[in-house]
Amino acid sequence: MAVFNHYIINAVGSTERRQSIIETFRRQGLEPRFFTAIMGKELSIEERRKYNGSYGLLDPGELGCALSHLSIYQELLDSSEPYMYIFEDDIQLTDGFTKIFDGIHTFLMGHKKPCIIRLFPYPEVHRICFSIDSDVSILEELSGTRACGYIINRAAAANILQVQSPVKFEIDSFYTYRKLGLLKIYSLSKAMVTLFEKNSRISTIGEQGQRAAHLTNKEKATLKDKAIREIYHSFSGSQKMRVHWLRLQYHWQKLMWSK
Numbered sequence: 001m002a003v004f005n006h007y008i009i010n011a012v013g014s015t016e017r018r019q020s021i022i023e024t025f026r027r028q029g030l031e032p033r034f035f036t037a038i039m040g041k042e043l044s045i046e047e048r049r050k051y052n053g054s055y056g057l058l059d060p061g062e063l064g065c066a067l068s069h070l071s072i073y074q075e076l077l078d079s080s081e082p083y084m085y086i087f088e089d090d091i092q093l094t095d096g097f098t099k100i101f102d103g104i105h106t107f108l109m110g111h112k113k114p115c116i117i118r119l120f121p122y123p124e125v126h127r128i129c130f131s132i133d134s135d136v137s138i139l140e141e142l143s144g145t146r147a148c149g150y151i152i153n154r155a156a157a158a159n160i161l162q163v164q165s166p167v168k169f170e171i172d173s174f175y176t177y178r179k180l181g182l183l184k185i186y187s188l189s190k191a192m193v194t195l196f197e198k199n200s201r202i203s204t205i206g207e208q209g210q211r212a213a214h215l216t217n218k219e220k221a222t223l224k225d226k227a228i229r230e231i232y233h234s235f236s237g238s239q240k241m242r243v244h245w246l247r248l249q250y251h252w253q254k255l256m257w258s259k
Contacts, residue, residue, distance in 0.1 A: 004030060005081045006084065006085035007033055009069070009072075009089060012037070012039075020196060024092045028097050041060045041064070048063065052166060052167055056215070062171075073152065073157035076152070077154060077157055077158060082109065083153040085151050091195060092193070092194050093193060094191055100192055103131075103133065103136070107132075108153055112153075113155060115155075116150050116156055116186065117138065118141075118188070119188055120191040121139070122141055125142060126140060127139065137188070138188060141186060142175075142254055144175055144187065145175065149192070159177070160177060160182065163182065169228075176228060179246065180235075
C-alpha cells in the first residue's frame with residue numbers, strides 16, 4: 001500500500017475533536033498525525049500585519065487557518081514526499097478510505113503538474129479522467145472550495161505559497177488558483193471524507209461566517225479582485241497569456257462537459 005503522508009490540523013485544547021479524529025482514523029487502521037493549528041487571534045498586531053495581505057478581507061481566524069495550511073505546504077516542500085493528504089479536524093473517514101491509496105498514488109505519480117484532489121464529490125460539471133476501482137473515479141473539476149480533506153502535490157504547494165505570502169484571500173479558494181493557472185482541481189466521485197456534523201458547526205480556529213463583517217458582499221468581492229489583480233500583474237508575459245487562455249478554455253470545457 002502507498003505511504004499515507006498526512007496531517008490533521010487541530011487546535012490546542014480541542015480535545016473532543018482530536019479524540020474524534022483518533023477514533024475515525026483507527027477504525028481504518030491508521031494512526032493520525034496532528035499539526036498544531038496556528039491561531040490567528042493569538043498573533044500579535046505586528047504578526048498580523050506581516051502575514052495578512054488581504055486588505056482587510058480575512059478575519060484573524062481565517063488568517064490562522066491559511067497559515068496552518070501554508071505551513072504544511074512548506075513542510076511538504078522541505079521533505080522528499082511527492083504529495084500530502086491534509087485534513088481539518090471536523091471530518092470523518094468513510095469505509096474503504098485506505099483502498100484508494102494505491103490508485104491515488106498511481107495517478108499522482110503520472111501527473112507532475114500542480115494539482116489538488118478533494119476527497120469528496122463536488123456538484124459541478126466535470127469529466128472522469130481516472131478510475132481508481134469500480135466504485136471510485138478521479139474527476140477533473142472547473143471550480144470548487146473547501147479544504148476539510150484534500151491532497152496537494154509539491155508543484156501546487158509551491159505555487160500557492162508563492163502567491164499567498166502574505167495571505168491575500170481564503171486558503172481554500174481553489175477555483176481562484178485554477179483561474180490563475182496555478183493548479184488543476186480534481187475530486188473523487190465518491191466521498192472518502194465527510195464532515196462530522198457535531199464538530200463542523202463550530203470553528204475552533206476562528207468564528208465561522210464572520211469574515212470582515214463590517215463589509216458588504218460587494219466590498220468583499222472588490223477586495224478579493226484587487227488581490228487577484230495584484231497577483232496577475234506580478235506574472236510574466238507568458239503567465240498572463242496562460243490566464244487568458246484558461247478563461248477561454250473554461251467556457252469551452254463547461255459547455256462540452258455539461259453534455
